[in-house]
Amino acid sequence: MWITSTPERALTPTAIALGNFDGVHLGHQNVIKPVLSHSLRSTVVTFHPHPREYFSGEPCSLLTPLEEKISHLKKLGIQQLVLLTFNRELASLSPEAFVKEILINQLQPRYISVGEDFRFGYKRQGNAETLRTIGEQFGIKVNIATLETNQQQRISSSRIREAIVAGEIELANELLGRCYTLNGAIVAGEKRGRTIGFPTANLEVPRNKLVPRYGVYVVKVTSTTVPILDPHPGVMNIGMRPTVNGKQATIEIHLLNWTGNLYQHTLNVELKQFLRPEQKFNSLDELKNQITRDCQQAITIHNQ
Ligand SMILES: Cc1cc2nc3c(=O)[nH]c(=O)nc-3n(C[C@H](O)[C@H](O)[C@H](O)COP(=O)(O)O)c2cc1C
Ligand SMILES: Nc1ncnc2c1ncn2[C@@H]1O[C@H](COP(=O)(O)OP(=O)(O)O)[C@@H](O)[C@H]1O
Numbered sequence: 001m002w003i004t005s006t007p008e009r010a011l012t013p014t015a016i017a018l019g020n021f022d023g024v025h026l027g028h029q030n031v032i033k034p035v036l037s038h039s040l041r042s043t044v045v046t047f048h049p050h051p052r053e054y055f056s057g058e059p060c061s062l063l064t065p066l067e068e069k070i071s072h073l074k075k076l077g078i079q080q081l082v083l084l085t086f087n088r089e090l091a092s093l094s095p096e097a098f099v100k101e102i103l104i105n106q107l108q109p110r111y112i113s114v115g116e117d118f119r120f121g122y123k124r125q126g127n128a129e130t131l132r133t134i135g136e137q138f139g140i141k142v143n144i145a146t147l148e149t150n151q152q153q154r155i156s157s158s159r160i161r162e163a164i165v166a167g168e169i170e171l172a173n174e175l176l177g178r179c180y181t182l183n184g185a186i187v188a189g190e191k192r193g194r195t196i197g198f199p200t201a202n203l204e205v206p207r208n209k210l211v212p213r214y215g216v217y218v219v220k221v222t223s224t225t226v227p228i229l230d231p232h233p234g235v236m237n238i239g240m241r242p243t244v245n246g247k248q249a250t251i252e253i254h255l256l257n258w259t260g261n262l263y264q265h266t267l268n269v270e271l272k273q274f275l276r277p278e279q280k281f282n283s284l285d286e287l288k289n290q291i292t293r294d295c296q297q298a299i300t301i302h303n304q
Pocket of ligand 1: 189190198236237242254277278279280294
């Protein structure tokens with residue numbers, strides 16, 4: 001849901017300012033352009049925690065955890081993110097009560113845009129048309145966006161999640177309209193990588209980030225905290241490292257033809273292609289030979 005709202009009341013329930021309210025940062029171009037008049041702010045409204053988490057009672061892994069969502073929305077020039085706490089009280093509001101108590105009383109929107117399949121209110125009783133009808137009574141224009149499709153199928157987050165879990169990263173990227181990205185800080189590992197000629201930076205992602213299928217990927221890496229070539233090509237292994245009897249899953253990145261220190265820095269890793277599943281090799285030499293081949297394949301793919 002996207003709402004253009006006035007600023008005074010929008011700071012309840014929880015509003016996260018994404019940028020300068022006098023203007024909008026447009027991605028990396030560093031252009032500041034005033035686009036809104038009459039103090040309206042472009043606002044994205046989302047539920048937090050995710051309704052799926054609320055109903056299942058279990059933490060669920062997400063395509064875009066909150067921090068990452070904020071970063072994407074900032075790049076798009078959205079000025080404010082509003083989080084509605086999804087709890088029993090919110091879930092029990094009728095569609096009319098949701099519109100009046102949450103939207104009208106607190107956000108004061110002038111214009112709302114939702115997707116065709118939007119559902120809201122107790123037991124998902126309200127839909128996009130309901131919102132339009134109720135909105136009209138309050139002078140709010142409701143835009144109903146038609147759904148994007150791919151191969152005649154609706155693009156849904158569950159379809160994207162399935163592709164990521166299956167390692168079908170190119171399909172996931174096509175459906176997302178951008179590359180699936182892992183963000184996090186680089187932490188110390190067992191310092192073995194450097195001894196086999198392939199130092200690998202260990203990435204720590206948020207606990208609720210959906211981790212792709214275990215295996216080796218071609219990646220592109222950017223960072224705002226370290227002067228690496230932007231974006232820099234690399235290879236990434238996700239998994240248990242059976243060759244070295246790893247005890248827990250790690251996400252490790254080797255940057256091609258690069259040396260430097262990445263500890264404590266933050267990397268954004270864009271997944272481009274799945275190369276192969278993880279394997280248990282009989283020796284470190286065999287592993288090293290395979291990683292050499294992975295790097296060669298990655299260079300070919302990057303040059304295409
Ligand atoms: C491109 C690439 C492919 C890898 N493939 C495998 C693999 O198939 N099997 C495996 O056990 N470990 C694999 N690894 C992980 C290595 O075992 C790991 O990087 C090495 O043990 C160094 O670990 P350290 O960073 O904790 O020192 C791979 C690493 C990279 C960078
Ligand atoms: N090309 C490179 N790719 C990834 N990390 C590199 C590279 N060159 C140097 N490094 C440094 O080496 C570290 C990884 O070395 P490694 O021996 O695998 O140690 P660790 O087990 O602590 O990850 C990285 O965190 C980074 O600081």
